[in-house]
Amino acid sequence: MRLEPRPASSVAASILWPAGAILATVVFSSLLVMIAGASPLTVFWLVIKGAAGSQFAALETLTRATPLIFTGLAVAVAFRAKLWNIGAEAQLYLGAVMTVVIGTGAVTLPSAGLIPLIMIAAMLTGALALLGPAVLKTKFGVDEVVTTLLLNFIVLLFVSMLLEGPLKDPTGLGWPQSKRVIAEAQLPRLIKGKRLHFGFILAIVSAIVVWVIMKKTTLGYEMRAVGHNAEAARFAGIPVNRVIVKTALLSGGLAALAGFSEVAGLKGNLTLDLSPGYGYTGIVVAMLAMLNPLGVIAAAIFVAGIFVGADAMSRSANVPSYIAEVMVATSLLTMVAAIMLMRYRVRWR
Amino acid sequence: MDANNGPEAETVLRLTGITKRFGPLVANDAISLTLKRGEVIALLGENGAGKTTLMNILFGHYTADEGDIEVFGRTLPPGDPHAALAAGIGMVHQHFTLADQMTVLENIVLGTRPLWSFNLGKSAAREKIRRLAADYGLEVDPDRMITELSVGERQRVEILKALYREARILILDEPTAVLTPMETEALFATLAKLVAAGLSVIFISHKLGEVQSVSDRVVVLRGGKLAGERRTSEATRRELAELMVGGQLPVNEIGPASPGDCLFELKGVSTRSMGGAALKQISMQLRGGEITGLAGISGNGQAALAALISGTLEAIEGDILVHGEKVERWSPGAALERGLGRIPEDRHATGMIGDMSVAENVISEAYRSPRFSRFGFLDWKAAAAFANDIIKAYDVKCPSPEARVRLLSGGNMQKLILGRALDGDPDIILASQPTRGLDVGAVAYVHARLIEARDRGAAVLLISEDLDEIQTLSDRILVIHRGQLSKPSLRGELSVMELGELMAGHGHDEGASHAA
Structure with a gap:
């Protein structure tokens, strides 16, 4: 078996292959659903209803999509420059830590000043978390997959230490959780009484900003050039190492915003279950979006919808909600395969 | 070489109506050819003419859409790489396929017997290799490691590998591209012996001179089609060239040079290795209005020199002077700022972002x-x-x-x-293998632009492994060998053979590094 590059991928192919990937995911999940003893059609209907069938469901999906847009963008930016940032989870938690460090009363300012201050501080923290791996990569050629992945565990233990120590809420009845952020540090809800918050707007704006950076600026150009062919970029005088460091700062900052927005917009405080793996799911989101920043919005909503819908479905159809994770994981695999088949033709023999 | 290939000689290979399409592109269009016992045919054609596709089909790497292959009268099953080998066809690729950390003997025997019996019969194998080597002028010590061998010796190992497997038809893909003129002569002598022993050879090339000296018959491909077939003795060089290009050949006129000031200078520069040899304290000057040609066999430090001048490789000692001024920090950006136009050796890896x-x-x-x-x-x-x-x-x-x-x-x-590098009329131009893999028309075009740049006063350094190209274009010629430069010679001062001697390292001993 051999792969031959295709001369050019047509518009039709770039729609049909991803569509095929989704279809393959549906077929595969159907098999699992049938094994679980339910009818696939009912289950998928319940998933769709659970994700978008009511105002409550739709808002919940968008709420869940918010951190995924941030982590998806973080991954998309980094992967575009072939910086394999697997550490969005760590950067997310560090952003959240900085949010509670500043936002629980250490600084008192009106919202218009405090929120931007926290955002910038959170982004810097996340950026610094990725700076180390980026410098190790550019100076010594240390594989950033390893360093960023392992940093996730280090940071999670570090956060756990903070929550048992300096950041522990004295009124928290001994639970490992931080104090709640003050009112001025909270992001407003978009609709009164509903969970969807201003973080969603920030996420959409971030996606547009990232899209502009990638498309229109010299930095985006440099990042794409380095990602596609670092040797040629270097030959042309593009400062490859500096571009990698800048990419790391941007990526880490975006991931940290996910942590900021979850704490300041939704949860109000920091706990160890702030993120059910949003950093890792961001990789799926970015790949489904084929690294396109605007595509990240759609991909994040899609993935969030599967999770939210599967939760609702499992309550009524008696199929474990794990099916959501299987579907998301399968969609990643089929999408990666589809992207490859879009670019290459398989020759047997 | 046509000892026994009269019209009555046995046909050993027959391709009939081979057609291969890649989407809309027809890479081979109904190509038919025959090869007789004891015959050398040259397969001549530009890049993209379909030579490689045809050979890939013969070797079963591709399956032809139409057409048959017959070897020694038996039809070859399509798409089976083992069938061609088993039928007695051996191929020597342009890029060798040898395991560097193994001996000559191991490389030759590799794949002909199961691994568990690898050590059995080694002496018999050694004996067979010795005999083949002696018979065909392919001297090489079976027990040396591949890393210790020169390029010419490695090619001999490739040929021995084919002969060891009883190949009766030998295909050589651009075999002289990496050889010195002397090594080329030796290769041709070997081919003559092989043919005399009844083997048949397909010699793939785009160099007309070689084709004329080595083949009995020339088959010209152009745009995937058979453009013509000539007996070598009856064809003129011009006729073959025009068959290959499909029209009149563009001709570049190069007038006398009017050298100006030294615009770029290296003083005692050493570098680390870039795969080939490292540079050892080399000095050179590039003067405006002059093309300086750097000849040499592949891997003797050309890559390091090109990378050094481009700014991607640091000097570990020595100075770089641009317009007489010493440069403190050298990088691709610094080179561009100082007005260097750079044409890299590898278009795909370094030149462009595909x-x-x-x-x-x-x-x-x-x-x-x-x-x-x-x-x-x-x-x-x-x-x-x-x-x-x-x-x-x-x-x-x-x-x-x-x-x-x-x-x-x-x-x-x-x-x-070229357009990118020559934008803004740079006055120092580095052209590293600028015509490698290009067709004749594009080569003439690139040459014309370099001559044009010279004539407006730019200093041009042309690095090439094609001695013809160096001799045609260069006003001054330097030869690089194991990271050191020869003394410069002027246009026409040295013959091909003399340059060949320098390329092989003779005359590099005294004062070698103080060129210019």
Whole structure:
């Protein structure tokens, strides 16, 4: 078996292959659903209803999509420059830590000043978390997959230490959780009484900003050039190492915003279950979006919808909600395969 | 060499109506040819003419859409790489397929017997190799490691490998590209012996001189079709060239040089290795209005020199002087700032970013200038306009500035690189293997642009492994061997054989590094 590059991928192919990937995911999940003893059609209907069938469901999906847009963008930016940032989870938690460090009363300012201050501080923290791996990569050629992945565990233990120590809420009845952020540090809800918050707007704006950076600026150009062919970029005088460091700062900052927005917009405080793996799911989101920043919005909503819908479905159809994770994981695999088949033709023999 | 290939000689290989399509592209269009016992045919054609596809079909790497292959009267099953080997066809690739950390003997025997019996019969194998080597003038010690061998010796191992497997038909793909003139002579002598022993040879080349001296018959391919077939003795060089190109040959006139000041100088520069030899305290001067040619066998430090001048390889000692001024920090950016135009050796790996568009590629050396960006925002209109200028001025065949560079042919890619490198009329130009893999038309075009640059006063360094190219274009010639330079010679001062001696390392001993 051999792969031959295709001369050019047509518009039709770039729609049909991803569509095929989704279809393959549906077929595969159907098999699992049938094994679980339910009818696939009912289950998928319940998933769709659970994700978008009511105002409550739709808002919940968008709420869940918010951190995924941030982590998806973080991954998309980094992967575009072939910086394999697997550490969005760590950067997310560090952003959240900085949010509670500043936002629980250490600084008192009106919202218009405090929120931007926290955002910038959170982004810097996340950026610094990725700076180390980026410098190790550019100076010594240390594989950033390893360093960023392992940093996730280090940071999670570090956060756990903070929550048992300096950041522990004295009124928290001994639970490992931080104090709640003050009112001025909270992001407003978009609709009164509903969970969807201003973080969603920030996420959409971030996606547009990232899209502009990638498309229109010299930095985006440099990042794409380095990602596609670092040797040629270097030959042309593009400062490859500096571009990698800048990419790391941007990526880490975006991931940290996910942590900021979850704490300041939704949860109000920091706990160890702030993120059910949003950093890792961001990789799926970015790949489904084929690294396109605007595509990240759609991909994040899609993935969030599967999770939210599967939760609702499992309550009524008696199929474990794990099916959501299987579907998301399968969609990643089929999408990666589809992207490859879009670019290459398989020759047997 | 036509000892026994009269019309009555046995046909050993017959290709009938071979057609292969890749999408809309017809790579081979109904090609038929026959090879007789004891015959050498040259397969002549430019890049993209279909030579490689045809050989890949013969070797079962591709399956032909139409047509048959018959070897020694038996039809070869399509798409089976083992069938061709078993039928007695051996191939010597342009890029050798030897395991470096094994001995000659191990490389030759590898794959002919199961691994568990590898050590059995080693002495018999050694004996057979010795005999083959002696019979055909392929002297090489069976017990040496491949890493210790010269390029010419490695090629002999490749040929021995084919002979050891009882190949009766030998295909050589551009075999002289990596050889010195002396090694080429030796190869031709070997071929003569093989043919006398009844083997048949297909010799793939685009060099007319060689084709004429080695073959009995020439088969010319052009654009996937059989353009013509001639008995070598009855064909003129011009006729073959025109068959290959399909029209009149463009001719470049090169007038006398009027050398000016030294614009670029290296003083005692050493580098680390770039795969080939490292540079050892070399000194050279490039003068305006002059093309300096650097000849040498592949791997003798050309890559390091090109990378050094391009700014991608640091000097570990010595000085770089541009316009007489010593440069403190040298990098690709510094080179561009000081007005160097650089044409890299490898278009795909270094020259262009295949997955980006033509417009994105042509601005890669200048995107930060006010011409293409303001406040960090790129002016895509200006980039597209610049791309269109280059497309027009250099006659690049491409659908639009938005087209992916990956989809362009090598010649068109090279034209884009030329356009980018020569934009703003740089007065120092590094051209590293600028015509490798290009067709005759594109070669003439690249040469014309380099001559033009010289005539307006630029200092041009031409690094090439093609001695013809060096001799045609260079006003002064340097020869590089194991990272050191010979004394410069003027145009026409040294013969091919004398240059060959220098390329092989003779005369490099005294004062070798103080060229210019």
